Amino acid sequence: MKYLHLLWSNLRRRKVRTIFTILSILVAFVLFSYLAAIRTAFAFGIEVAGADRLLTINKVSLIQPLPISYMNQIVQTEGVEEVTHASWFGAIYQDASKGFQGVSQFPVDPEAYLKMYPEFHLPKDQLQAWLADRQGAIVGKNTAERFGWKIGDRIPLQAAWTQKNGSRTWEFNLRGIYDSDKKGVDTTQFLFRYDFFDEALRRGGGNVGWYIIRVADPGTADKVANRIDAMFENSSAETETSTEKAFMQSFAKQTGDIGAIITAILSAVFFTILLVAGNTMAQAVRERTSELAVLKTLGFSSLLVMALVLGESCLVAILGGSLGLAAGAWLVSLGDPTGGALPIFFIPGKLALLGVALVLLLGLATGALPATQALRLKIVDALRRV
Secondary structure, three states: OOOHHHHHHHHHHOHHHHHHHHHHHHHHHHHHHHHHHHHHHHOOOHHHOOOOEEEEEEOOOOOOOEEOOHHHHHHOOOOEEEEEEEOOOOOEEOOOOOOOOOOOEEEEOHHHHHHHOOOOEOOHHHHHHHHHOOOEEEEEHHHHHHHOOOOOOEEEEEOOOOEOOOOOEEEEEEEEEEEOOOOOOOOOOEEEEHHHHHHHEOOOOOEEOEEEEEEOOHHHHHHHHHHHHHHOOOOOOOEEEEEHHHHHHHHHHHHOOHHHHHHHHHHHHHHHHHHHHHHHHHHHHHHOHHHHHHHHHOOOOHHHHHHHHHHHHHHHHHHHHHHHHHHHHHHHHOOOOOOOOOOOOOOOHHHHHHHHHHHHHHHHHHHHHHHHHHHHOOHHHHHHOO
């Protein structure tokens, strides 16, 4: 802090160059913030997946159903504490051009499903209203805000599932809006009653998409999964059971290794910024070679002169990086830029800390070479260049 005014004076000497260097760093960290949020969104909530939850799907494919009768056998399996189920609905809202992107729709057993996912917070009066209405449905807060829905609205969805009356338009009464106080929880889902769905289907009743299982001891999850799959081995609908986290990871990878893609983009961006900021600092030191020699003549040690040069590069990085991270966090807080295609959109704490670390690393890296040159600078040689 003692020499902060000196560092600031050096930066103000070439104002235009300093401003553009700071802006280039700012843009890089805004990009970092956005890509961090996108990477988290494509992880489909992997970080908040329950360690004690298993998913059982048809061994052939996720889109192949499983008999509802399996539920009684699964619940009696050793190590199983609770079981519920869900199915993929895949409808659109209003018209195909607007779509229903980012909104998962599942027919479920209301009480059992909410018990399986305690991170979903639904007021008791809204739960009772849902239980009292066979055509009732609840929706996540994000989706409700996106479409301007409110409790009591009649929601028509167009689906491939045909009802007994021949219609593919399914109408639901919105009875509740759930939320969560935990970051990374999907608050976009549209949930309605399985009993209504199964009874209204023209064909294909008596089946579910997958089972969600809570195990008594997360440490025995693999053993329980093996027991369940062995139970239905050689049946007409064999199963494949895995932990919820493993299932989400494999599902996310179907769209490609988003993490690797984003890491490659950020690496290219930061390498470019490193060259730009490093060149700026090297040029600034070359311009002040004689001044650095004068400082050493006045009694400044070589280590102190090196620290001043390094401090200057760190100050530039901190100014640009902190502004970039702040601007990025603010932009991300405004919500999903795709208009709702991403179920979750925020910057996790560990990636925010990584951003701070990258700011400091950038400052040290760009100042390392000029600072080393300042350390080795000989007074006689420097003054000779004047």
